[in-house]
Amino acid sequence: MTALLDIRNVSKVFRTPLDGAEKLANLVGANNREIRVQATDDVSLSLNRGEVLGVVGESGCGKSTLGRTVAGIHEATSGDIVWKGKALSQMTSRERKAYVLAVQMIFQDPFSSLNPRKRIVQAVSEAPVAHGLISRRERDDYTVEMLNRVGLDPSLRDRFPHQFSGGQRQRIGIARALAVNPEFLVCDESIAALDVSIQAQIINLFMDLREELDLTYMFISHDLSVVRHISDRVAIMYLGRVVELAPTSELFAKPLHPYAEALLAEAPDLRAGKRTFHPIKGEVPSPLNPPSGCHFHPRCPQATEICKAVKPELREVAPGRQAACHLLSDAA
Amino acid sequence: MTETVLSIDNLQTHFFTRGGVVKAVNGVSLSVNRGEILGLVGESGSGKSITGFSILGLVDEPGRIVGGSIRLLDRELVGLPDPELRRLRGGRMAMIFQDPMMTLNPVLRIETQMIEAIQAHEKVSRKEAWTRARDGLAQVGIPSPEERLKCYPHELSGGMRQRVAIAIAFLNRPDFIVADEPTTALDVTIQSQILAEAQKLCRDSGTAMIWITHDLSVVAGLADTIAVMYAGRVVETGAAAEVVAAPRHPYTSGLIRSVPGEHMTGKRLFQIPGMTPSLLRLGAECPFSERCFARTPVCAQVPDLVPDLVPGHGATEEAAIGDNRHPRAVRCHHPLSAAEPLPTGPLSAELPS
Numbered sequence: 001m002t003a004l005l006d007i008r009n010v011s012k013v014f015r016t017p018l019d020g021a022e023k024l025a026n027l028v029g030a031n032n033r034e035i036r037v038q039a040t041d042d043v044s045l046s047l048n049r050g051e052v053l054g055v056v057g058e059s060g061c062g063k064s065t066l067g068r069t070v071a072g073i074h075e076a077t078s079g080d081i082v083w084k085g086k087a088l089s090q091m092t093s094r095e096r097k098a099y100v101l102a103v104q105m106i107f108q109d110p111f112s113s114l115n116p117r118k119r120i121v122q123a124v125s126e127a128p129v130a131h132g133l134i135s136r137r138e139r140d141d142y143t144v145e146m147l148n149r150v151g152l153d154p155s156l157r158d159r160f161p162h163q164f165s166g167g168q169r170q171r172i173g174i175a176r177a178l179a180v181n182p183e184f185l186v187c188d189e190s191i192a193a194l195d196v197s198i199q200a201q202i203i204n205l206f207m208d209l210r211e212e213l214d215l216t217y218m219f220i221s222h223d224l225s226v227v228r229h230i231s232d233r234v235a236i237m238y239l240g241r242v243v244e245l246a247p248t249s250e251l252f253a254k255p256l257h258p259y260a261e262a263l264l265a266e267a268p269d270l271r272a273g274k275r276t277f278h279p280i281k282g283e284v285p286s287p288l289n290p291p292s293g294c295h296f297h298p299r300c301p302q303a304t305e306i307c308k309a310v311k312p313e314l315r316e317v318a319p320g321r322q323a324a325c326h327l328l329s330d331a332a
Numbered sequence: 333m334t335e336t337v338l339s340i341d342n343l344q345t346h347f348f349t350r351g352g353v354v355k356a357v358n359g360v361s362l363s364v365n366r367g368e369i370l371g372l373v374g375e376s377g378s379g380k381s382i383t384g385f386s387i388l389g390l391v392d393e394p395g396r397i398v399g400g401s402i403r404l405l406d407r408e409l410v411g412l413p414d415p416e417l418r419r420l421r422g423g424r425m426a427m428i429f430q431d432p433m434m435t436l437n438p439v440l441r442i443e444t445q446m447i448e449a450i451q452a453h454e455k456v457s458r459k460e461a462w463t464r465a466r467d468g469l470a471q472v473g474i475p476s477p478e479e480r481l482k483c484y485p486h487e488l489s490g491g492m493r494q495r496v497a498i499a500i501a502f503l504n505r506p507d508f509i510v511a512d513e514p515t516t517a518l519d520v521t522i523q524s525q526i527l528a529e530a531q532k533l534c535r536d537s538g539t540a541m542i543w544i545t546h547d548l549s550v551v552a553g554l555a556d557t558i559a560v561m562y563a564g565r566v567v568e569t570g571a572a573a574e575v576v577a578a579p580r581h582p583y584t585s586g587l588i589r590s591v592p593g594e595h596m597t598g599k600r601l602f603q604i605p606g607m608t609p610s611l612l613r614l615g616a617e618c619p620f621s622e623r624c625f626a627r628t629p630v631c632a633q634v635p636d637l638v639p640d641l642v643p644g645h646g647a648t649e650e651a652a653i654g655d656n657r658h659p660r661a662v663r664c665h666h667p668l669s670a671a672e673p674l675p676t677g678p679l680s681a682e683l684p685s
C-alpha cells in the first residue's frame with residue numbers, strides 16, 4: 001500500500017539576500033552575510049489514508065513551515081512531496097490543481113483567516129464556484145450543507161465574520177476548507193486560539209469529520225495533550241528536524257529522544273497535581289545560527305563529543321519507532 | 333502561621349460603555365495568604381484580568397470600581413487617591429503582564445529600568461541599587477546578569493524578557509504580585525522554567541501572588557489555591573488539588589473533563605455546549621444555567637458563593653471541607669458531590685445562536 005502523502009527529504013530555506021548598500025560595504029571590507037534560516041531540514045514523513053499525524057514542537061521548530069509546504073503555500077527548497085505516488089515536481093498543471101484542492105489548510109487565528117468584508121456564504125462558496133465544483137445557482141444550498149456539516153446554524157450565512165465568536169469562526173474556516181472536498185487537512189494550531197470549553201467542541205468536530213469524510217490530518221500543535229488525544233502517530237520536531245517519530249501511545253509511554261523526554265515531562269498536566277518543576281536548561285537556540293551536530297546538544301544532559309560534531313540521522317531505534325539520536329542503539 | 337496578605341470582598345468593576353453597562357467583575361471575593369499562589373482561572377471575558385487590574389488600580393475609563401473592598405494587609409485600596417496608589421505600585425505590590433514589552437521600555441537599558449524601579453521607592457545609592465538589580469536577575473535564572481544589565485530589551489529573547497519583568501516585579505520584595513498570563517506566549521520548556529522560578533521566589537520572599545490564566549493545567553501544578561471565574565464571578569474556590577480532583581461546580585467539572593487526558597485517547601471529548609454569555613445582557617439568572625446539565629427552575633436566581641459543607645454534617649462552619657487555610661466555596665444551587673456520578677458522554681453540540 002502506498003502512502004497517501006509522502007514527504008521526502010523536504011528542506012525549506014528562507015533567505016534575505018544582501019541589498020545594494022551591504023554589497024557595496026562588503027567591497028570595502030565589511031563582512032555582511034546573507035541571512036539564511038533553515039526552517040525545515042531534510043524532513044521525511046509519510047501519511048496513510050485516514051491517519052492523523054501529530055506534529056509537535058516549540059516555536060521556531062519548523063512545524064508550520066512544514067505544514068505550509070505540504071499545503072502548497074511554500075515551495076520546498078529541496079526534496080519533494082509525493083501525493084498518491086506522484087511527485088509534486090512531476091505533476092502537470094491540471095494534476096497540481098487537483099492536489100491543491102485535495103489538501104486544505106485550517107489556520108490558527110480565526111480572526112485573521114477570514115476576509116472581514118465578505119459574508120460567510122461568499123467565504124465558503126467562492127472556491128467551489130471558482131473551481132467549477134458547483135454552479136453559481138447552487139452556492140446558497142451548498143453553503144447551507146457545509147455549515148450544517150460543521151455544526152453552525154445555516155441561517156447565519158449572510159452575516160459577516162465579526163458577528164461571530166472565535167469558536168464559530170473556526171467552524172467557518174473548517175467549512176470553507178471542506179467546501180472543495182479535500183482528502184487531506186493540514187491543521188496549523190487550529191485550536192490554540194480558542195477557549196478551553198470551545199477547544200473540546202472543535203476537537204470533537206475534527207474527529208467526527210474524520211470518520212464521516214475519511215479525512216487524513218496533519219495536526220500541528222504545541223499542545224501535547226491535544227495531540228495525544230487526536231493523533232495516531234506523533235512527530236516531534238526541534239529546530240527544523242524531526243527528532244522522534246512514534247505511535248502516540250508508545251511515545252507517551254516512553255519517549256526515547258532526550259528532547260522528547262524533556263518536552264513530555266515539562267508539559268503542564270492537569271491530572272499530575274501540584275509538583276515541583278525540573279525544567280531543562282537553556283533556551284531554544286536561534287534558527288539563524290543553529291548549534292553544530294545534533295541541534296539539541298547544548299541543552300542535552302547526556303550529550304557526548306559525537307553529538308557536537310555529527311548530525312544524527314532519523315533511524316529506526318526500536319520496532320516501529322524512529323529517533324535521531326546518537327545515544328540510542330539501533331533496533332536489533 | 334498564615335497571614336492573609338490580600339483579601340477582596342464583593343468587588344464590582346463595571347464598564348460604562350455606549351452599548352450599556354458591562355459588568356466585567358460582578359462580586360468577586362477571594363483572599364491570598366503570605367507566600368502562596370492563587371490561580372485565577374477563567375475563559376476570555378470571565379473578568380479575571382479586570383480583577384487583577386482592579387487590585388492595582390489600573391482600570392481605565394470607561395471602567396470603574398463601583399463597589400466592594402480590596403484590602404492589602406491592613407490597608408483599603410478601593411478609593412485610595414492616585415499618588416498613594418502609585419507609591420504602592422512597584423513597591424508593596426506589582427504586576428507581571430502577558431507581554432513583557434508592556435513592562436519594559438524599549439529605549440532604556442535593563443539596568444536603567446531596574447535601578448529606577450528601586451530608587452523610586454527607596455533612598456539607596458546607585459551602586460547598591462545596581463547590585464540588587466544584578467542579584468534580582470540572577471535569582472530568576474538569567475545567566476551572566478552583569479552583561480544582561482547592559483542590554484536593551486530587544487536584544488533578549490521572549491523568555492528572557494519575561495524573566496526580567498518578573499525580576500523587576502520582585503525587586504522591592506512586594507507583599508503581593510498579580511501575574512496576568514505571563515507564560516501564555518512562551519514555549520513549553522521555557523514556561524516550565526518560569527513557573528519553577530516564580531514558585532520559588534514566592535516561597536522564599538513570602539510574596540503572595542495571583543496567577544491569572546485560562547489554562548487550568550498550568551495552575552494545577554503551580555498554585556496552592558484555585559478560584560474559577562465565570563461571567564464576572566468566582567464560581568468555585570478551594571485548595572488546588574481538591575478543586576481539580578473533585579470539582580463541585582458544573583462549569584469547573586466541565587472544564588476539567590473537556591481537557592484531553594490519558595484515558596480518553598481517540599474518544600469523543602466531553603464538551604460544554606454553547607458559549608460564554610455576553611456580559612452586557614446578564615440577567616438575574618445563574619449565567620451558566622443555559623449551558624448547564626444540572627439546571628432546574630431555581631437557577632433563575634444567581635446562587636451565592638457559600639462555604640462547601642460535608643454532606644450530612646449540616647450547615648456548621650466547622651464541617652467545611654478542606655483545611656482551614658484553604659476553605660472551599662462553591663456558587664451553585666446544585667453542587668456536584670464527589671460520590672455523585674457525572675453524566676457520561678458528550679452533551680449536545682454547540683447550540684446555534
